[in-house]
Amino acid sequence: MSKVLIIGAGGVGRVVASKCADNPEVFTEIMLASRTLSKCEAIAREVGKGRIQTAQVNADNVAEVVALINRFKPGLVINVALPYQDLPIMDACLETGVNYLDTANYEPKEEAKFEYSWQWAYHDRFKEKGIMAVLGCGFDPGVTSIYTAYAAKHHFDEMHALDIVDCNAGDHGKAFATNFNPEINIREITQKGKYWENGKWVETEPHEIKKVLNYPEIGPRDSYLIFHEELESLVKNFPTLKRARFWMTFGQEYLTHLRVIQNIGMARIDPVKYKGVDVIPLEFLKYVLPDPGELGENYVGETSIGCRIKGIKDGQEKTYYVWNNCSHEKAYEETGTQAVSYTTGVPAMLGAMMVLTGKWNGKGVFNVEQFDPDPFMEKIGEYGLPWNEAVNVDLEL
Ligand code: NDP
Numbered sequence: 001m002s003k004v005l006i007i008g009a010g011g012v013g014r015v016v017a018s019k020c021a022d023n024p025e026v027f028t029e030i031m032l033a034s035r036t037l038s039k040c041e042a043i044a045r046e047v048g049k050g051r052i053q054t055a056q057v058n059a060d061n062v063a064e065v066v067a068l069i070n071r072f073k074p075g076l077v078i079n080v081a082l083p084y085q086d087l088p089i090m091d092a093c094l095e096t097g098v099n100y101l102d103t104a105n106y107e108p109k110e111e112a113k114f115e116y117s118w119q120w121a122y123h124d125r126f127k128e129k130g131i132m133a134v135l136g137c138g139f140d141p142g143v144t145s146i147y148t149a150y151a152a153k154h155h156f157d158e159m160h161a162l163d164i165v166d167c168n169a170g171d172h173g174k175a176f177a178t179n180f181n182p183e184i185n186i187r188e189i190t191q192k193g194k195y196w197e198n199g200k201w202v203e204t205e206p207h208e209i210k211k212v213l214n215y216p217e218i219g220p221r222d223s224y225l226i227f228h229e230e231l232e233s234l235v236k237n238f239p240t241l242k243r244a245r246f247w248m249t250f251g252q253e254y255l256t257h258l259r260v261i262q263n264i265g266m267a268r269i270d271p272v273k274y275k276g277v278d279v280i281p282l283e284f285l286k287y288v289l290p291d292p293g294e295l296g297e298n299y300v301g302e303t304s305i306g307c308r309i310k311g312i313k314d315g316q317e318k319t320y321y322v323w324n325n326c327s328h329e330k331a332y333e334e335t336g337t338q339a340v341s342y343t344t345g346v347p348a349m350l351g352a353m354m355v356l357t358g359k360w361n362g363k364g365v366f367n368v369e370q371f372d373p374d375p376f377m378e379k380i381g382e383y384g385l386p387w388n389e390a391v392n393v394d395l396e397l
Helices: 011-021 037-047 062-072 083-096 123-129 143-154 182-189 230-237 252-263 281-288 328-335 339-356 374-380
Strands: 002-007 027-034 052-056 076-079 099-102 132-135 158-168 193-197 200-204 210-215 219-225 243-249 272-274 277-279 302-313 316-327 364-367 388-391
Touching: 002 011, 002 062, 002 339, 011 027, 011 037, 011 328, 011 339, 027 037, 027 062, 027 339, 037 052, 052 062, 062 083, 076 083, 076 339, 083 099, 083 123, 099 339, 123 364, 132 339, 143 158, 143 230, 143 302, 143 316, 143 339, 143 374, 158 210, 158 219, 158 230, 182 252, 182 281, 193 219, 193 230, 210 243, 230 243, 230 364, 277 281, 302 339, 316 328, 316 339, 328 339, 339 374
Parallel strands: 002 027, 002 076, 027 052, 076 099, 099 132, 132 364, 158 243
Antiparallel strands: 158 302, 193 200, 193 243, 210 219, 219 243, 272 277, 302 316, 316 388
8 A cells, every 4th residue: 555665774673674564454565775785685684574675875865865765655754763864854755745754853963952843843844745744653752652642532631740651671681782772872861851840841960860660560660860852742732731751760780881981971972083083982982882783682571661640530630550561582582673672663663554544644743642542552552562551550759
């Protein structure tokens, strides 16, 4: 029925490609394109079921993406390259009149700044062109945003407090590694923390606020308040929220490595001259850290990500917790990647399915919580990420 172009052949690209290849009734033709052709070819060979074409593209270059789109003529582009490529790929979609979907908001390379303003600014142009852009359709953002929309639709008259809780209780056996692109990950978690309270943003020092939270089937874990991009769109789209926060678990060993990386200047994103060449320390660090796409083999344990929500239903106070636990081993068995790539790639594939089958439609730029959550929630378990819910339990928050 529809052709899909996937851009980016990392851990997430591998899962998206594998899942699209499993569903030929929707994704009739699949093209996987990225900066390094050999990575696309390896994915096609290993998980493509003989259904994936490959191409080389530098997605920083709008003309190259336009040429590829004109050659392949997809109904949708799934962008799972890096956040830096969001705008050039959106420009190419605008020029060619093709729908767009991604899993992370645009970041300028020279400044670690997480906000939707740049992509929201495309709304009118996408609308006029008669196409849609779906922003943030991974797990968080993505499933957490859809969980929130589902809670608003089925469980609350008014939501007052939202806590997104993201636990990775997995063990990859390495002293230090990041679960997705190290450059993007380290930029994100070394930022100041930020949360929404009573109509304004409150800023904290990095990892200043810590709580021990209990995660289903995992138990207690140190959880730190950090800023995460979906908070920005969720407080806009659910204005009854008086408080919205995001918590992520980090082990002490991980935080120690992170502190050392920062203290010795390896987290810097400004260029330094090394033997006459400009080197960005964080970009260089990425090359010596383990490749997140290859962590999967000995990764054991689970992730647990969900939303803990308080509010009012029928005049009564109510709490609601909705979550998914995902096993690193099972993710690896199925797709050859660990659970962080898996939990991002599966929703991106299902979001693409929602667009291509017309379950989600609209013209302009949208965050995923703006669509009907029901068809997505109905299917996400079937594709590998079943969810659980609990009503009127102690949320610990
Ligand atoms: P990786 O670094 O493993 O993969 C990124 C891929 O993009 C690589 O294949 C890379 O090519 C390619 N790429 C980079 N620059 C370009 C370019 N200019 N043109 C074409 N291709 C390019 O990252 P992940 O797979 O871990 O993550 C992919 C995306 O998913 C990121 O944006 C990340 O932020 C997002 N993410 C979202 C999550 C969510 O829950 N919403 C969670 C985890 C990740 P090369 O191989 O040559 O380097």
